[in-house]
Amino acid sequence: MEMTTAPTETVDGSKTLVRGNVLEKTYGSRLPLGRSTPVLTGADIEVRAGEIVGIVGENGSGKSTLMKILVGVLDHDAGTVERYGTVGWCPQEPLLYDRLTVSETFRLFGAGYGMSREEIDAAKQRLADELDFEQYLDYRVDQLSGGNRQKVNLSIALMHDPDVLMLDEPYTGFDWETYLRFWDMAQDLADDGTAVVMISHLIEERSRLDRVFEVRNGLVHDVTDDETESELRSDREGDDE
Amino acid sequence: MNRFAVGIRSNVRTFLRTPLNVVLALVLPLVVIEGWGQAMAGLPPMPTIEAIPLDLGRVLGAIFGVAIIAGLMGLVQMISAREADRRLVQTGYSPRTLLATRLATLAGVTIVVAGVNFGVLWLTVEPEAPLLVFAFLALAGVVYAFLGALVGAVLPRLFEGSLVVVFLAMMDAFLSGDSPLAADVPDFVQYFPLYHPKELLQSAVFDGTFAAGDLAFVGGYVLVLLVLVTAVFGATMRTSGGWSA
Numbered sequence: 001m002e003m004t005t006a007p008t009e010t011v012d013g014s015k016t017l018v019r020g021n022v023l024e025k026t027y028g029s030r031l032p033l034g035r036s037t038p039v040l041t042g043a044d045i046e047v048r049a050g051e052i053v054g055i056v057g058e059n060g061s062g063k064s065t066l067m068k069i070l071v072g073v074l075d076h077d078a079g080t081v082e083r084y085g086t087v088g089w090c091p092q093e094p095l096l097y098d099r100l101t102v103s104e105t106f107r108l109f110g111a112g113y114g115m116s117r118e119e120i121d122a123a124k125q126r127l128a129d130e131l132d133f134e135q136y137l138d139y140r141v142d143q144l145s146g147g148n149r150q151k152v153n154l155s156i157a158l159m160h161d162p163d164v165l166m167l168d169e170p171y172t173g174f175d176w177e178t179y180l181r182f183w184d185m186a187q188d189l190a191d192d193g194t195a196v197v198m199i200s201h202l203i204e205e206r207s208r209l210d211r212v213f214e215v216r217n218g219l220v221h222d223v224t225d226d227e228t229e230s231e232l233r234s235d236r237e238g239d240d241e
Numbered sequence: 242m243n244r245f246a247v248g249i250r251s252n253v254r255t256f257l258r259t260p261l262n263v264v265l266a267l268v269l270p271l272v273v274i275e276g277w278g279q280a281m282a283g284l285p286p287m288p289t290i291e292a293i294p295l296d297l298g299r300v301l302g303a304i305f306g307v308a309i310i311a312g313l314m315g316l317v318q319m320i321s322a323r324e325a326d327r328r329l330v331q332t333g334y335s336p337r338t339l340l341a342t343r344l345a346t347l348a349g350v351t352i353v354v355a356g357v358n359f360g361v362l363w364l365t366v367e368p369e370a371p372l373l374v375f376a377f378l379a380l381a382g383v384v385y386a387f388l389g390a391l392v393g394a395v396l397p398r399l400f401e402g403s404l405v406v407v408f409l410a411m412m413d414a415f416l417s418g419d420s421p422l423a424a425d426v427p428d429f430v431q432y433f434p435l436y437h438p439k440e441l442l443q444s445a446v447f448d449g450t451f452a453a454g455d456l457a458f459v460g461g462y463v464l465v466l467l468v469l470v471t472a473v474f475g476a477t478m479r480t481s482g483g484w485s486a
Contacts, residue, residue: 073331087331095328099258100251111247112332120242140258156328 014048015084017164017195018070020220023079025065039065040076041218047164052186052196052208056223057215063199064092064168066215070197071166085163086113092168092199094153098142102133102152105141106159113160123159130185131155131178147173154182158189165189167198183208244334248342252318256350262314266350270306270358274365277302292447296366300446303358304381304439305414311351311382312406315389318343319474320397327478336478340471347390351382362446369449377445380459381438385410387466388434394473410435434462 023043028036039062047053047070057063068074070081071089096105103124110120128134131151136144141152150173157165165186171179186196187208198209206212214223256262281298292300330336355378359371368374389406396402416426417436430436437455444451 071331073327089328089331091328093324095325097251097255097322097325099255104251104254107242108247108251109329109332111242111244112329112334114333115242117242156332160332 014050016046016048017084018047019082020045020070021080023069024077026077043220045220047195047197049195050190050193051210052190054198054200054209054212061215063215067166067168087164088157088162090154090157090167090170094149096141099140101138101140103137109156127155164195169199244338245342249345252342252346265310266354269310270361273306274299274302274361299366300443301414303362304442307355307358307378307382308385308435309410310354311386312389312410314350315347315386316393316402316406318347319390319393323397330478336475340474347386348383351386352379355379355382368446370445373445377441384434384462387470391470394470394477
């Protein structure tokens with residue numbers, strides 16, 4: 001079930017912009033003897049305005065699945081998703097049209113967002129300047145390096161100033177300078193009230209995140225107060241012994 | 242910005258920046274039309290048709306050439322950027338608008354391809370009713386373009402989808418044609434996509450006429466394909482997105 005609602009206020013006064021309740025998702029096979037893989041078995045998550053939330057977990061734990069469900073590009077089997085505001089989604093792999101130039105890509109996706117030509121041009125110039133790909137605006141996407149393609153991929157998610165930003169490992173291929181600039185941008189957006197949700201694998205990023213959720217065994221656990229994933233894992237292994 | 246106009250422009254640019262598409266559209270007609278003609282040139286004349294086998298072969302080659310190029314382009318349009326399409330839908334494009342831009346581009350490209358085929362046919366056969374010939378070639382192309390789009394929406398794999406389109410077009414052109422090699426074909430062949438377009442084209446080339454029943458049948462065929470491809474594309478692009486502003 002899918003809903004768009006007015007944002008709800010939390011105890012500390014911040015608005016909840018995205019809420020997933022008891023989400024379930026199983027990838028099935030259409031073949032009679034195919035294997036079906038349950039990924040989410042009752043995941044709950046809530047994201048508030050102005051915070052940077054990290055989603056962590058082992059490979060195949062269901063992080064991207066959870067994000068796609070929250071974005072709305074993947075159907076879920078059970079549970080509800082409530083959203084408020086506009087959403088920008090940066091998928092893990094750049095989902096762009098290879099034979100369009102960067103400028104044409106902005107125009108196409110900008111039209112999708114309902115932006116005017118002036119708004120699109122302004123967003124393009126701002127993001128190209130911030131992420132340093134101005135000189136590639138007339139290049140076709142398939143002629144860009146992996147890092148520059150990823151910059152365009154991220155920019156498409158940002159160009160309409162969304163209320164909620166969903167990022168699936170958005171810095172893959174970035175050089176160190178761009179990586180730092182990206183974090184500055186994320187922090188600025190959060191300061192302006194944008195909810196930033198990010199799938200992350202890097203432990204050193206945890207200090208930049210307001211809250212951290214770990215997807216484990218089909219559920220979402222708030223591990224903000226735990227120090228590192230490896231520590232969590234060793235704790236769990238200790239519990240099992 | 243107007244989503245439909247931007248979508249069309251993007252599709253046309255994508256098409257023109259794929260050199261193989263352009264080469265296929267321009268070169269294949271000549272090869273197929275003359276190849277098919279020469280392949281049939283050695284056959285004995287058919288008792289029911291006055292046209293010489295060489296010209297009949299060229300006509301069949303022309304309709305096959307339009308069909309196979311349009312069909313493959315329809316297929317590629319649907320599957321080359323399926324995931325990016327999904328993202329585009331997430332930004333706000335409705336699947337219907339996106340599909341409309343694709344089909345409109347396909348129709349435009351098909352008309353160009355039909356024009357090239359018509360040009361080759363004009364030079365080699367000298368049809369009785371040139372405008373009708375061009376229109377019926379374009380119609381045959383539209384049928385296959387939509388059919389290719391349908392195959393691409395149902396079977397989103399380039400290799401497998403291409404096999405389906407190529408095999409179908411070859412079988413269709415061969416069985417629907419009046420080749421003595423395909424004599425006594427079963428009745429269901431008249432429901433094949435090229436059967437009625439071929440009847441229309443053949444009449445226009447050799448007699449300068451056409452049967453309204455054939456035209457109505459092809460029109461119905463296009464409509465059914467349009468409904469099917471819209472339904473399948475809509476289902477594959479369905480997201481649970483949609484945001485409150």
